[in-house]
Amino acid sequence: MAERLGMTAELYASGFDEGTHGVRPLEALFDEVRRDDLVLLSYSIFDPCLGRILALDCKKICYFHGVTDPQLLRALEPRTAQLCDKALAQLPLLAGFDALVANSHGTAKSLAGIVDTDAIAVVPPVFPDMYVFRREMPRRGRKRQEPNLLMVGRVVPHKRVEDGIELLALLKHRDFNATLSIVGSTPNYDCLKFLINHARRLGVLERVDFKGMLDDADLFECFESANGLLAMSRHEGFCVPVLEAMHYGKPVFVRGGTAAEEICPRDSVFDAHAELAAWVPVVMQRLGQCAGRCPIDLAYVRHADGVLQRASDDVWRALFSGVGVASGFARARASGAAASVQKRR
Template identity: 30%
Template sequence: MSVRVLHQCLAGAAPGDAITDQAFLIQRWLRQAGIHSDIFAESVHPLLENQVRSVVQLRREEAQEGIMYHHGIGTEIAETLCAWNVPLFMVYHNITPPAFVRTFDPRLAAQLEQGRAQLHTLRAHTVLAVADSAYNERELREAGYEQTDVLPIVLHAEPYDQPINPDLARGLRERGPNLLFVGRLVPNKRQDDLIKLLWFYKRIRPQARLILVGSSWLPTYSQWLRGLAFDVGLGDSVWFTEHVPERDLVTFYRSADVYVSMSEHEGFGKPFIESMYCGLPIVAYAAAAVPDTVGDAGILFTRKDFEAVAELIDVVVHDTALRERLIQNGRRRVQRMLEPAVRQRFMEFLERFTYLRQRSASSQP
């Protein structure tokens, strides 16, 4: 017999956040399977207050059949779930190493350290742990988890099939090549290295531009990035967009010339699969989960030789045969991350969680 109630818990819910989007999709799958499922979060963006409940509303009796817990940072709800001793179906999204953010936000660094410690505490209460990349699964195994598997972040394709913004696309065509990176402005994503890379690339293509799509999650780092761009003479060549509407995001993907990443820590990297779906070739630093996610859909490099990477980018932009091969590889690869394929894996994992939970319960004295 399957579970009748399986709520989800996560640290924070916000529009456009990859973990939040995944939680909404899983909620739909659970409800369509006849399972009652709400989403609870410690912090809820005002735009989602009618869709996500505060964790203070979660009652112990609602969690007895199990909780699906998304782990990616230290949370009070993790402590509560352990104290309640409820069976957990964990989705592990990785935890950014605290050293990346300690200089800019010591409080956030402490939360990340807490999350790393909780990964070990949660193990005793976790029936099944799935990670959104093979890299993340390896971390689970290293932390002592035995029942693990991989459930990738889902790309819900419909929003990426909508018409582009013609005015924005026209403006992008006025100069270029356009290098794109999508992600919160945080130190581990190394937008500072992208600015340095642009300086070298403009020696090859003087009209090149870097587009950084993402919210200023750490204000001190965001201000430093803007100052860096100005100091190296790239104030008019680096476009900080902040959060953009869905249609504009699609326009950036479909109108840019190459997606470039210098990130040094990604647990998955949803923008990579968004790029694949939209036909944008990728050049990326091969750190953390990036090789697992990108595969043959991009060109990966292991050393930050800025001059050499700039030359590599120019080859990808202008070599038609190479560009087309990367695009076709990406379109094939992204199929395994679209909703039908991931949903099938999730339902298999749900049955596995149910079996393991029942087996564990029957073995209790």
């Protein structure tokens, strides 16, 4: 995107595979940044380099993804919970950036009392030209013997994968035989073990498929062959899988109370405190219309397209212009991951 806007972009990271093309060690950023650069920081968890970045003598934008509530992580991921605690204490420093961008309105509101939230731009963390949104869609939905529900994301405590498994069991009790595919990394062995035992106790383990990490082709296959997507998380800064599922024309079933509800139709959102039993008739009704085929609902496709337009190049051009950078070179760092730098010529 930056290059399309006439800027030269560099990427920096503090933790990455050294074979990754185009990414350089973060320390190089501090050696190379110049006064006419723009630094773009992606922030979602405690960043030990935040003070050094704020001290750079150049324009700086922070893209804020939100910080997960530590209480959702403390039992099974105490180290991550500790880092989230430290991140919450660090948030007042974000007021030192020349501009703040959030991935959702919910994320922006989490900075209330620190900055003027009305001044925070809200831009989805995607781009319309990403391959997943450009690839040619199948003309007809895939056939399946039984309806399939899909969950996509890291298998970690706050994603509440166990609620998806319980919903599957409730459907089974209503003689609605469905399957559940769970796509995402499983970094926490105790969490994965709990989920497997949970599915076994509920009598649906044979209907649950833990697929782990997938490449793009296999992930696209999962979206194309699914009848609907479940988003049960108790914390989401945005929830890209919901957008991807809608782009594929699939129904989404979303727990309210997170930013995921901002990007889908209102009738796809369930009250955050609703019992799972309340989900059952809605899921049965929408999936029961499939008749062996996974239909493509163009209303969802159009809704996804509308969300994507909020992340167009023109939106970012206006943001860069707002801090006095219209073209050239800027630098950005993703918290604990990658940073991009674009320097003016």
